Amino acid sequence: xxxxxxxxxxxxxxxxxxxxxxxxxxxxxxxxxxxxxxxxxxxxxxxxxxxxxxxxxxxxxxxxxxxxxxxxxxxxxxxxxxxxxxxxxxxxxxxxxxxxxxxxxxxxxxxxxxxxxxxxxxxxxxxxxxxxxxxxxxxxxxxxxxxxxxxxxxxxxxxxxxxxxxxxxxxxxxxxxxxxxxxxxxxxxxxxxxxxxxxxxxxxxxxxxxxxxxxxxxxxxxxxxxxxxxxxxxxxxxxxxxxxxxxxxxxxxxxxxxxxxxxxxxxxxxxxxxxxxxxxxxxxxxxxxxxxxxxxxxxxxxxxxxxxxxxxxxxxxxxxxxxxxxxxxxxx
Amino acid sequence: xxxxxxxxxxxxxxxxxxxxxxxxxxxxxxxxxxxxxxxxxxxxxxxxxxxxxxxxxxxxxxxxxxxxxxxxxxxxxxxxxxxxxxxxxxxxxxxxxxxxxxxxxxxxxxxxxxxxxxxxxxxxxxxxxxxxxxxxxxxxxxxxxxxxxxxxxxxxxxxxxxxxxxxxxxxxxxxxxxxxxxxxxxxxxxxxxxxxxxxxxxxxxxxxxxxxxxxxxxxxxxxxxxxxxxxxxxxxxxxxxxxxxxxxxxxxxxxxxxxxxxxxxxxxxxxxxxxxxxxxxxxxxxxxxxxxxxxxxxxxxxxxxxxxxxxxxx
Numbered sequence: 001x002x003x004x005x006x007x008x009x010x011x012x013x014x015x016x017x018x019x020x021x022x023x024x025x026x027x028x029x030x031x032x033x034x035x036x037x038x039x040x041x042x043x044x045x046x047x048x049x050x051x052x053x054x055x056x057x058x059x060x061x062x063x064x065x066x067x068x069x070x071x072x073x074x075x076x077x078x079x080x081x082x083x084x085x086x087x088x089x090x091x092x093x094x095x096x097x098x099x100x101x102x103x104x105x106x107x108x109x110x111x112x113x114x115x116x117x118x119x120x121x122x123x124x125x126x127x128x129x130x131x132x133x134x135x136x137x138x139x140x141x142x143x144x145x146x147x148x149x150x151x152x153x154x155x156x157x158x159x160x161x162x163x164x165x166x167x168x169x170x171x172x173x174x175x176x177x178x179x180x181x182x183x184x185x186x187x188x189x190x191x192x193x194x195x196x197x198x199x200x201x202x203x204x205x206x207x208x209x210x211x212x213x214x215x216x217x218x219x220x221x222x223x224x225x226x227x228x229x230x231x232x233x234x235x236x237x238x239x240x241x242x243x244x245x246x247x248x249x250x251x252x253x254x255x256x257x258x259x260x261x262x263x264x265x266x267x268x269x270x271x272x273x274x275x276x277x278x279x280x281x282x283x284x285x286x287x288x289x290x291x292x293x294x295x296x297x298x299x300x301x302x303x304x305x306x307x308x309x310x311x312x313x314x315x316x317x318x319x320x321x322x323x324x325x326x327x328x329x330x331x332x
Numbered sequence: 333x334x335x336x337x338x339x340x341x342x343x344x345x346x347x348x349x350x351x352x353x354x355x356x357x358x359x360x361x362x363x364x365x366x367x368x369x370x371x372x373x374x375x376x377x378x379x380x381x382x383x384x385x386x387x388x389x390x391x392x393x394x395x396x397x398x399x400x401x402x403x404x405x406x407x408x409x410x411x412x413x414x415x416x417x418x419x420x421x422x423x424x425x426x427x428x429x430x431x432x433x434x435x436x437x438x439x440x441x442x443x444x445x446x447x448x449x450x451x452x453x454x455x456x457x458x459x460x461x462x463x464x465x466x467x468x469x470x471x472x473x474x475x476x477x478x479x480x481x482x483x484x485x486x487x488x489x490x491x492x493x494x495x496x497x498x499x500x501x502x503x504x505x506x507x508x509x510x511x512x513x514x515x516x517x518x519x520x521x522x523x524x525x526x527x528x529x530x531x532x533x534x535x536x537x538x539x540x541x542x543x544x545x546x547x548x549x550x551x552x553x554x555x556x557x558x559x560x561x562x563x564x565x566x567x568x569x570x571x572x573x574x575x576x577x578x579x580x581x582x583x584x585x586x587x588x589x590x591x592x593x594x595x596x597x598x599x600x601x602x603x604x605x606x607x608x609x610x611x612x613x614x615x616x617x618x619x620x621x622x623x624x625x626x627x628x629x630x631x632x633x634x635x636x637x638x639x640x641x642x643x644x645x646x
Contacts, residue, residue, distance in 0.1 A: 120548055
């Protein structure tokens with residue numbers, strides 16, 4: 001049975017989204033405790049908001065809600081062979097999320113990814129030592145590139161694509177968590193929880209790279225994919241990110257944060273602001289802000305650290321200079 | 333668990349795995365129990381063809397492929413799709429081993445030769461005619477090989493698969509234009525080589541930064557270009573592959589490297605990882621193509637590129 005996709009609700013009808021910024025400076029620290037406590041806090045916020053809201057918040061946005069008995073799919077960003085841990089979501093963050101959702105009562109927590117450029121997924125997950133963090137991969141990890149697929153008609157027409165064949169493991173999950181790394185991207189500006197969903201499009205149908213998405217327009221496809229299969233939650237690994245020529249060949253950049261939220265658009269907008277970038281200048285985020293979530297900071301209830309406290313300017317390629325926040329001197 | 337020997341890995345693990353993973357409809361999925369798909373069926377068949385004891389259900393595999401061919405001669409990736417793709421090269425290559433499949437092979441070869449990747453638009457072509465190169469990448473976009481899916485750009489692996497399929501086909505079955513397509517495709521592969529040797533999916537340089545080669549595209553490109561072993565690009569790429577074998581962590585990459593280096597008569601590096609140990613680690617994640625490539629890497633393989641040359645040496 002398939003998960004019920006949330007309705008596409010215009011921004012003005014959506015309740016406020018919740019985003020939590022947590023300072024985390026090392027992958028060696030206790031990320032489980034931090035993750036679990038943050039999820040619990042967001043659950044409590046959601047309960048309070050739902051009780052007081054006349055809007056059907058449950059339909060509009062992802063909800064942590066009661067996780068008991070659910071199948072959760074964690075979708076990290078494992079983009080390439082990375083023994084130095086520069087480009088991929090760190091497995092310690094994945095393991096902390098996995099343990100947290102299990103403690104919240106999830107029946108199963110799977111990890112799934114379909115790398116876009118290299119079809120040797122086993123080599124990629126071994127290079128980052130995923131097995132050491134989550135245990136045996138068989139039964140836990142799914143290579144979404146080679147998963148069984150099902151035709152999914154697209155709900156939006158941002159690109160010219162009318163349908164996609166998507167993995168049954170994703171379609172069958174009750175709760176999908178997008179877990180990107182905090183990175184700039186040489187085609188899209190940034191790659192965060194929405195762009196990360198490119199990884200659910202199976203290489204076994206579309207190849208390596210998934211070039212059909214590029215020809216149909218990266219920005220437009222990000223919208224169509226996320227409207228077709230909207231992640232319920234996002235956890236961004238910003239402990240160590242990437243700036244410049246991301247998502248693979250950029251430079252490692254410490255962000256010292258984990259960012260959590262029930263609205264992937266709001267999470268991505270918040271991450272942009274942490275990176276010193278303007279989400280309102282990133283084409284696909286502007287589009288996503290109309291139907292998929294909140295871009296506007298006024299509609300994002302911030303928990304944890306303030307953006308100002310953790311802001312770290314990420315360098316971008318000169319083609320993307322326009323998305324950088326102006327410095328105080330430039331503003332004057 | 334003790335790692336098995338090479339012979340044991342083939343006879344007691346890979347072969348029984350592939351036999352058990354064959355579905356009732358004759359095909360294979362990417363994993364045991366998964367619905368049959370064209371690509372894993374091709375790899376499983378190509379592996380089993382070379383193993384004498386595994387002939388019983390091969391005809392059903394060939395029948396599955398003939399049944400899933402689309403009216404235009406192509407094959408889709410998944411049974412639900414009705415558009416052909418790169419799997420056409422693999423299916424044609426596999427069916428070349430079956431005497432009953434000549435009609436299907438002929439149609440497949442015709443589709444391959446008629447399937448052009450998406451060309452640049454008028455403005456891009458005009459700019460190129462004026463001598464303006466692509467500012468983001470340095471590759472020659474006028475060269476054309478094959479894409480993964482119709483109406484998309486050329487990439488290294490589908491181009492290599494198509495070249496291998498065309499190379500394996502008897503001259504009499506090749507349609508008009510096959511020679512020209514092969515010339516274009518070979519030029520494209522050499523153009524897409526990374527600056528220090530080796531290939532990735534097909535972007536040797538982006539924003540002035542050299543792309544990092546990857547093992548699998550390198551092995552496929554070399555196998556497609558194996559008749560020019562002394563050409564500078566192939567020598568460089570073989571050196572890259574030999575140098576990097578010791579760091580391979582995935583069984584698929586390791587098996588393809590072994591096949592490739594043997595096709596070029598290179599010594600298997602002493603410090604290479606052991607496929608048997610990789611099997612013990614994760615049982616290849618139950619991946620049918622990886623099991624098939626392992627069979628091919630560890631056994632005599634009459635159906636594989638390069639094998640004919642080795643046989644004639646014997």
